[in-house]
Amino acid sequence: xxxxxxxxALELLEKIGAEVGDVVEIVKNGLTxxxxxxxxxxxxxxxxxxxxxxxxxxxxSIENATLRLISKGKSRIHPVTSEEKRRSxxxxxxxxxxxxxxxxxxxxxxxxALSTEEILxxxxxxxxxxxxxxxxxxxxxSENMRPEYWIKIIQSVVSAFKEGNSGIVIAxxxxxxxxxxxxxxxxxxxxxxxxxxxxxxxxxxxPSSDSTINLISSILLAKxxxxxxxxxxxxxxxxxxxxxxxxxxxxxxxxxxxRDAFQSINDIPLAKVFWREKRIKMLRTDFxxxxxxxxxxxxxxxxxxxxxxYPGLRPEIVDYLVSSGVRGIIVEGTGLGHTSDQFVDVFRRxxxxxxxxxxxxxxxxxxxxxxxxxxGRLLQQAGVTPLEDMLPEVALVKLMWVLAHETDLAEVRRLxxxxxxxxxxxxxxxxxxxxxxxx
Amino acid sequence: xxxxxxxxALELLEKIGAEVGDVVEIVKNGLTxxxxxxxxxxxxxxxxxxxxxxxxxxxxSIENATLRLISKGKSRIHPVTSEEKRRSxxxxxxxxxxxxxxxxxxxxxxxxALSTEEILxxxxxxxxxxxxxxxxxxxxxSENMRPEYWIKIIQSVVSAFKEGNSGIVIAxxxxxxxxxxxxxxxxxxxxxxxxxxxxxxxxxxxPSSDSTINLISSILLAKxxxxxxxxxxxxxxxxxxxxxxxxxxxxxxxxxxxRDAFQSINDIPLAKVFWREKRIKMLRTDFxxxxxxxxxxxxxxxxxxxxxxYPGLRPEIVDYLVSSGVRGIIVEGTGLGHTSDQFVDVFRRxxxxxxxxxxxxxxxxxxxxxxxxxxGRLLQQAGVTPLEDMLPEVALVKLMWVLAHETDLAEVRRLxxxxxxxxxxxxxxxxxxxxxxxx
Numbered sequence: 070x071x072x073x074x075x076x077x078a079l080e081l082l083e084k085i086g087a088e089v090g091d092v093v094e095i096v097k098n099g100l101t102x103x104x105x106x107x108x109x110x111x112x113x114x115x116x117x118x119x120x121x122x123x124x125x126x127x128x129x130s131i132e133n134a135t136l137r138l139i140s141k142g143k144s145r146i147h148p149v150t151s152e153e154k155r156r157s158x159x160x161x162x163x164x165x166x167x168x169x170x171x172x173x174x175x176x177x178x179x180x181x182a183l184s185t186e187e188i189l190x191x192x193x194x195x196x197x198x199x200x201x202x203x204x205x206x207x208x209x210x211s212e213n214m215r216p217e218y219w220i221k222i223i224q225s226v227v228s229a230f231k232e233g234n235s236g237i238v239i240a241x242x243x244x245x246x247x248x249x250x251x252x253x254x255x256x257x258x259x260x261x262x263x264x265x266x267x268x269x270x271x272x273x274x275x276p277s278s279d280s281t282i283n284l285i286s287s288i289l290l291a292k293x294x295x296x297x298x299x300x301x302x303x304x305x306x307x308x309x310x311x312x313x314x315x316x317x318x319x320x321x322x323x324x325x326x327x328r329d330a331f332q333s334i335n336d337i338p339l340a341k342v343f344w345r346e347k348r349i350k351m352l353r354t355d356f357x358x359x360x361x362x363x364x365x366x367x368x369x370x371x372x373x374x375x376x377x378x379y380p381g382l383r384p385e386i387v388d389y390l391v392s393s394g395v396r397g398i399i400v401e402g403t404g405l406g407h408t409s410d411q412f413v414d415v416f417r418r419x420x421x422x423x424x425x426x427x428x429x430x431x432x433x434x435x436x437x438x439x440x441x442x443x444x445g446r447l448l449q450q451a452g453v454t455p456l457e458d459m460l461p462e463v464a465l466v467k468l469m470w471v472l473a474h475e476t477d478l479a480e481v482r483r484l485x486x487x488x489x490x491x492x493x494x495x496x497x498x499x500x501x502x503x504x505x506x507x508x
Numbered sequence: 509x510x511x512x513x514x515x516x517a518l519e520l521l522e523k524i525g526a527e528v529g530d531v532v533e534i535v536k537n538g539l540t541x542x543x544x545x546x547x548x549x550x551x552x553x554x555x556x557x558x559x560x561x562x563x564x565x566x567x568x569s570i571e572n573a574t575l576r577l578i579s580k581g582k583s584r585i586h587p588v589t590s591e592e593k594r595r596s597x598x599x600x601x602x603x604x605x606x607x608x609x610x611x612x613x614x615x616x617x618x619x620x621a622l623s624t625e626e627i628l629x630x631x632x633x634x635x636x637x638x639x640x641x642x643x644x645x646x647x648x649x650s651e652n653m654r655p656e657y658w659i660k661i662i663q664s665v666v667s668a669f670k671e672g673n674s675g676i677v678i679a680x681x682x683x684x685x686x687x688x689x690x691x692x693x694x695x696x697x698x699x700x701x702x703x704x705x706x707x708x709x710x711x712x713x714x715p716s717s718d719s720t721i722n723l724i725s726s727i728l729l730a731k732x733x734x735x736x737x738x739x740x741x742x743x744x745x746x747x748x749x750x751x752x753x754x755x756x757x758x759x760x761x762x763x764x765x766x767r768d769a770f771q772s773i774n775d776i777p778l779a780k781v782f783w784r785e786k787r788i789k790m791l792r793t794d795f796x797x798x799x800x801x802x803x804x805x806x807x808x809x810x811x812x813x814x815x816x817x818y819p820g821l822r823p824e825i826v827d828y829l830v831s832s833g834v835r836g837i838i839v840e841g842t843g844l845g846h847t848s849d850q851f852v853d854v855f856r857r858x859x860x861x862x863x864x865x866x867x868x869x870x871x872x873x874x875x876x877x878x879x880x881x882x883x884g885r886l887l888q889q890a891g892v893t894p895l896e897d898m899l900p901e902v903a904l905v906k907l908m909w910v911l912a913h914e915t916d917l918a919e920v921r922r923l924x925x926x927x928x929x930x931x932x933x934x935x936x937x938x939x940x941x942x943x944x945x946x947x
Contacts, residue, residue, distance in 0.1 A: 210882065211842075212841075212843070212846035214819045215819050215848070248818060249819075322842070322843065322871050323871055324873040324941060325845075325873070325874030325876060326875070330874070332944050333944070338946060371820045373820070375818055379814050379901060379904060380684050381908065382813075383810075403683035403761075405683075406764075408651060409652045410649075410651075432762055433762065434763040434766075435763040436764055438764070442651075443649065444651050502762075502763060502768075504745070504942055504945070505942045507777060507791055507939075
């Protein structure tokens, strides 16, 4: 199999009998490079893509180069057989996104690819960690993710555990990965093992891609992780030293392009993964323990709204939302949980109509406290519920889940203020806030 | 003047002839404490509040204590005279907020206080830095700030420069301080000196209050700052070592309660202030230089909306916004600047109606790039304008200002993509992203 190779490169590879997954040696201008032959998506048909020992993929031109086949790959890539499925310890559920994508050269844009075998091709070492099987659930860009897809993912997770897997990996686009992580966390009430969401910020054909390292780490976590909860596994810092496993309800994408974009907010991560040593270091002991069964309640009420407050926002938007039939509003207020006092009356009217109104902070870090200032107390008197240190996005997904299960407003309020799966952290330590350094 | 003192404490202070601003000595249980007598807002009428050398205010019970008057305060506090106003180098414009607040003991909540003299009472050392005069423009909690108040602040800044002040300090609540900073930055086109916004996260009667240090630093910046732009001066880190002066259009409140809640996003701050040494260290050289004149264009179009995207958001909200008469929408998209592709048609319709649609990222850090993925390109074809690395909140205020000055949609787009006052940073260095550390 010589996926993606054309022209001169294909010719040369066929001549020496090399296939994707074999170790090859390139000698060029006195320099010798050894690595695993990777699939190519290069526009240039004279380029070989080789995975180096440091985990990076690099492209080499075959012009003036000598190529040798060093050894045949141990693990041939082929579609998953039913025997492998039976033996599978970790199931990879692919939903799309950059981690399963390649550059579409006609347009220069990145498009999701379909094949899970392709994912495995980029990280053959996965087979050394666990027996895996893979499922392509769908192939969508995560900005197109919707609650109806969350339900399909949850059902697929339940099936995978019932098939006998002890951990699940979900390949997902990074744009809305934390929303999906929250949806899974609230809906999967009992879990026999880890559900690890993984994505990548740079596609696998780029030298700086994080897909291989993140994927390997997610398999390690799914196989050996002690926790039975939904986690997000992504690069921990800007180099490749480690991957962090964040609690799914406490993580947020904090950068548009960095590989360490995902960070825990208001809580410490579950674990650090030293992928080179194939070692997991737990960072906390209060994780949810494995259950014997798997139980899910995948229902979400979509008639909710996330309202970000700003100076000049007109209160009429709330009347519109109520009249359009929303059952709940998460307000992303300022500071400790405020809007202008012009909103007190509209929120009171909304609550009288049976609409839940919950308060989070656009600061993201810290906890709302609506008892300190007059405005906070007025808003509470109008029925607005303070939502502790929950991220606005997590509060929204939680509200979707709660409203799908409960109609009584008092009970909705109680559930929204209760810590169900670690989404509320009652104890903040000083080190939860990151550091900015300027010299 | 013995502001706030009652009962036993008042009696004792009157006996030794001490006033607020005098240095007093308290001897109690063999311990001796010296400090500046501060106004008291304690419920307990046996408590003296003293400002210690480390900048903190501490409360001491007078039970079993001996009290001595050491020296009379150099600067007596009194309402600003017309002579002082004439000599004034730095004008303090007070708009309200915690920095000008005290605890309302009947309810336990914090309420804004009115008197600028009170602010000066808490930091008598200000008079050693600059000749100041003060104006109480209004006294509102900053969550109630609205564009019409921004206009009043801007007019007041213009007057203050015309009166001969070389720098301006604006005391403001922290909740919406960064919104006001942006409004001022866009509207104040030419400035003869620094406009420094300052707030505090903890009220001045709390021992851990940041108000004195922030206020002193803001006066230093207003007097000696080389830049002629709008800055926000707040605690730089969790201890009291320094205050940071952030560019007004690149700063965001990132924590609900920490004193170092304000941080520059996607840019480095303008300066560090070592308030103890009364020293300003500039962190960049590309600041806006002083102009001979002051020029402002304080107009804001309020018919705008900040729309935060999330999975499950219905495109109909955009049709509603357009039909309700908005002239511009700032989308807080996912990742590099996306919404679900369900929004392509509604955004196209909005643009056809002459509504500007601009894209920012809810990641906050990083830059939008709508050329990488299919969705981004589709959104751009529908007319959505990518807004570089601008913060969503800054883009919204900028749009309010641009739409108040320009009706041609092509010109609005051009202005929104142009760097007017430092709101777009074309060069990101790796150290702009803060560090999370877990052991």
